[in-house]
Amino acid sequence: MxxxxxxxxxxxxxxxxxxxxxxxxxxxxxxxxxxxxxxxxxxxxxxxxxxxxxxxxxxxxxxxxxxxxxxxxxxxxxxxxxxxxxxxxxxxxxxxxxxxxxxxxxxxxxxxxxxxxxxxxxxxxxxxxxxxxxxxxxxxxxxxxxxxxxxxxxxxxxxxxxxxxxxxxxxxLELTIDTPTIKVIEQSKSTGKVLLNDAEIVVSGGRGMKSGDNWAGIEQLAEILNGGTACSRPVSDEGWRPHGEHVGQTGKIIAPNVYFALGISGAIQHLGGVSNSKCIVAINTDKEAPIFEAADYGIIGDVHKILPELIEEVKKLKS
Amino acid sequence: MKILVCISVVPDTTTKVKFIDGKEFDKAGVQWIINPWDELALTRALELKEASAGKIEKITVVNVGAVEAEATIRKALAMGADEAIRINTTAKDTFSVAGEISEAIKDQGFDVIFSGIESSDFNGVGVGGMIAEILDIQSVSAVSGIDFADDVFKVKRDIDGGFEMLEVKAPFVATVQKGIAIDPRIPNMRGIMMAKKKPLNVVESANCEPLSEYVQYEMPKPKPPVKLVENAAELVNVLHNEAKML
Incomplete structure (x- = not known):
């Protein structure tokens, strides 16, 4: 069995x-x-x-x-x-x-x-x-x-x-179950949010996002696509985003259908965490950034300008 | 109280991995480091000891590895661990590593055993949980925070979709991840000098048999070059019509 x-x-x-x-x-x-x-x-x-x-x-x-x-x-x-x-x-x-x-x-x-x-x-x-x-x-x-x-x-x-x-x-199955020896004193569950490991589409931001205050676009795009949000290591180290969102060698390893890498240069440790994605999309100003070697599709340009346009285009597609 | 931190020695995370005929990892030119999660675990263990007003007396690190691992084990001592144990054999699989560690430490009365959530080489995740099962003690996994106060450990663990704060009684195994500490402690000159005098005890292997073997390594197939598009409208178009992903 x-x-x-x-x-x-x-x-x-x-x-x-x-x-x-x-x-x-x-x-x-x-x-x-x-x-x-x-x-x-x-x-x-x-x-x-x-x-x-x-x-x-x-x-x-x-x-x-x-x-x-x-x-x-x-x-x-x-x-x-x-x-x-x-x-x-x-x-x-x-x-x-x-x-x-x-x-x-x-x-x-x-x-x-x-x-x-x-x-x-x-x-x-x-x-x-x-x-x-x-x-x-x-x-x-x-x-x-x-x-x-x-x-x-x-x-x-x-x-x-x-x-x-x-x-x-x-x-x-009727079993005799022992009493737990650990005690839960607090529990927090994010309701309604797509879990990173479950997500078929992941929208992820890197240092190129410049500040944690610039995440509204990432969250909005993820929401429209019914996807999850993630980030690169410097972003969680800076405290812009929680550690649970860090994907890469020392963070989570994910395998979504589409991985949007926004303002992520694509250090080897980062790529290790996302290389199983079926399709990687990169937006970055630096055309030499290693993320473009791992990506299937890409735009060389400023994420702050392109992300709002991308949201509008995806909205059009979904409507 | 005594804390044990299990450390594995892995290639530096920037290593471009290569294999000899697909059969074994090519060690040529590789820098070895403490597995990043284990390093964070040790960092937190040291902080707990320092804040415990003497209640946590000793931090021990244990490694299953050959003599070459000793330089990296010394780094753990330089970070502040009090003593080290090296179990003299090469790591074969997760089960044999857990078995070796359990056998070597079972009578030493450790209150908390830390293990990194995975190793960055074979990405095995099992050592901590297996040790707990072999020693028949509690285990908490995906630990992203731990505090010790009034003789109770308060442990934060990530669950699938959130987190929980737990009270856990020793002895237990904590399998830890990022968040337990943010940056690993960097050894200072004094630590490096002291590390040379700290005990690094070598114990013989209990000959725990592995249950699995790695027969053939493969590198990923090279990817076709990226397809660059001009703007967001074109991108959505190719993702929808060509990749059929949106």
Missing amino acids: ILIYTQNWDGKFKKLSYELVSYGAAIAKQMNTEVVALSIGNVANNELQSLGKYGASKVVSVNDPNLSVVDNKIYAKTISEAVNKYNAKVILFANNNEGKAIAPRISAKFKAALITGVGKLPKSVEPFVICKKVYTGKASVDVKVNSDIKVLTLFQNSFGVVEAPVDAEIET
């Missing part, structure tokens, strides 16, 4: 879980097995059922008040019960904060190799060989996995959502 760790937000799955199930279903086909999706928390039956559309033949739901806090130790124990029960051989997580927090614990529990940041299907399943990016996207490597169980984390937006409808059988 292939076990998928899904994530829901207030009882709703997002694209990321559908993509994980799609990816799992494709591996299941290669391995001639089936997909079990695990859901933790209070999720309605019809929502659980929706995972069947992407190939989950079984959806297992665990709900307990003690799971309202993501206590990594307890979550890992809970997931491991499902691994045992369904004899899972491949366990899939998203390559996001939660996935990266729990996957290593599952790996150590089962002495299962952990391969993080995969985006493509295994090249072969016997032996299990899969490609992953290394040196922050500067190269890739084929990894041969020698353990019976494998734990993978999938780069969001790298595989895509693929429909493969089956009837999902819903099962509730």
Whole structure:
């Protein structure tokens, strides 16, 4: 079995879980097995059922008040019960904060190799060989996995959502869940904003934006495109934007469909974080800027002049 | 209290990576540094110690690596770590590194173990979480802030879509990212002199077997040259009609 760790937000799955199930279903086909999706928390039956559309033949739901806090130790124990029960051989997580927090614990529990940041299907399943990016996207490597169980984390937006409808059988798993040992004293969730890792379109600004006060245009363009906002390292170091928006070697690594690099010169460390984007668009005054070597499309010019025009043109297209 | 910081030694982030026949990383001319996230973790650990009025007594760094790593480990000592442990083997995969570290430190009673959220070479993210599981202790990941007051650690972690402030009791592993400190501490001359006298203990490998192996490296295919357009209208036009991305 292939076990998928899904994530829901207030009882709703997002694209990321559908993509994980799609990816799992494709591996299941290669391995001639089936997909079990695990859901933790209070999720309605019809929502659980929706995972069947992407190939989950079984959806297992665990709900307990003690799971309202993501206590990594307890979550890992809970997931491991499902691994045992369904004899899972491949366990899939998203390559996001939660996935990266729990996957290593599952790996150590089962002495299962952990391969993080995969985006493509295994090249072969016997032996299990899969490609992953290394040196922050500067190269890739084929990894041969020698353990019976494998734990993978999938780069969001790298595989895509693929429909493969089956009837999902819903099962509730009754487990005794320990009391969390960590205490949440404050929580802040940005509502309505597209998460950077989820975003299919990312609008990003660099030092060329000149000041944090000049971000309204970036936010507006992102909003019209239903995209996320990002920045280069100097921008977050200067405090113009929060660190969570920094993409590049020491920040987030993203793979949107379109990456708009506005006033970003494109240092090698920055390119490492965005080189998986399907299409890179650069606007910069310096025609020698390395970003133009990585870009698919570009305009040599002043971002402060071009961005408002770009917003107007995109508005026209969308209307 | 004692804090352990796991450090990996990685190529400088500006390195243009090359491989020998696609089989191994070409080390020729490469500058080695402390993994950037680990360096930030160490910086914050040192700040916590200094602000703890003696409650945090010692900061230890641990590295799994061959003797060549010692120059970089000395830099961690120069930054202010009190002692270092080098586990004498080359890092094979995340699981074996976590196993080696767990085995070497399991009886040393560390209260907090810091690990960078990933390494900039193999981009493995697992060492911290695996150590926590092997030692059967708590772990908090994507940590972007940590404070210690009244014997409790207040930890800020990024969640998917926001952040949480947590109270966490030792012992635990914190897997840290940018934000925990902004700039790494730069060793001063006194630190560099003192580092030469600080203990760097070499322990033998526990021979933890890796679970995976890297068989073939590949460089990305060269990209076709950028297509330059004159203005915003043309750009939207090509993105919509040619790239079909908008």
